[in-house]
Amino acid sequence: MTLKNTDKEYRIVIKNKQTIDTETDVIKEVAYGDYHEKNGKQYITYKTENDGDVISSIIKIDGNEILIKRKGSVNSSMTYRTDRKHSFMYHLPYGCVEMEIETQRINSNLSENGGKIEIVYTLSVQGEKYFNDMIITVNKKVTA
Numbered sequence: 001m002t003l004k005n006t007d008k009e010y011r012i013v014i015k016n017k018q019t020i021d022t023e024t025d026v027i028k029e030v031a032y033g034d035y036h037e038k039n040g041k042q043y044i045t046y047k048t049e050n051d052g053d054v055i056s057s058i059i060k061i062d063g064n065e066i067l068i069k070r071k072g073s074v075n076s077s078m079t080y081r082t083d084r085k086h087s088f089m090y091h092l093p094y095g096c097v098e099m100e101i102e103t104q105r106i107n108s109n110l111s112e113n114g115g116k117i118e119i120v121y122t123l124s125v126q127g128e129k130y131f132n133d134m135i136i137t138v139n140k141k142v143t144a
Contacts, residue, residue, distance in 0.1 A: 008032035009141055010114065012046050016134040018123075031057075035112065035138055042110050044138060050074065059117075059136065061108050066119060080119050082106060100124040114139045 014029045033046025042061040047054050055072030066080040075091035080103045087100045105120040117136040122129055 008034055008046070010035050010044070010046075011139045011141060012044060013137040013139075014134065015137075016132055019131045020128060032141075035110070035114075035140075037112070042108075044110075044136070061110065061117065064106060066106060066108070066117065080106060080121060097125060110138060112140070 010033055012029075012031045012033050014027075014031075016027045018025050018027065029048050031046035031048050033044060035042070035044050037043070040062075044059040044061075045057070047056050049055070050073050053073035055070050055074055057068065057070045060067040060069075064081060064083075068076075068078045068080075070076050073093050077088055078101060079086040079088070080101060082103045082105065085100055085102045087098065090097045090099050101121050101123055103119065103121040105118070107116075107118040109115045110117065115138055117134075117138075119132075119134045119136075121132050121134070123132055124130075
């Protein structure tokens with residue numbers, strides 16, 4: 001669900017295509033947020049809504065590593081890096097699930113004018129493997 005937070009400077013679209021066995025599902029979020037650079041790192045911040053609860057998200061791009069943190073009804077800290085696997089806990093209102101990310105590819109082309117991040121990764125949850133292709137698009141809003 002999208003929050004109508006149109007006073008923010010950037011439109012952020014997160015599209016994740018996830019495949020398990022022969023089933024493919026596409027999840028898409030649209031939000032308005034901010035982008036900034038600090039100490040050689042890039043940051044995207046935005047808020048979305050899930051069943052009436054606001055979830056705050058931050059994406060940090062630091063060279064060949066991307067961190068996506070979420071806080072709200074869902075809490076997680078997911079690190080994408082092509083040279084190592086990352087285990088983490090995914091906190092949901094009804095409990096926690098241990099997950100592991102193995103990143104195959106990261107492409108990031110962002111600036112203050114916007115851009116795109118592509119992450120190809122495998123998510124392992126309780127022995128099941130989910131193959132993911134995520135694209136995060138950041139567009140600076142045009143002011144009249």
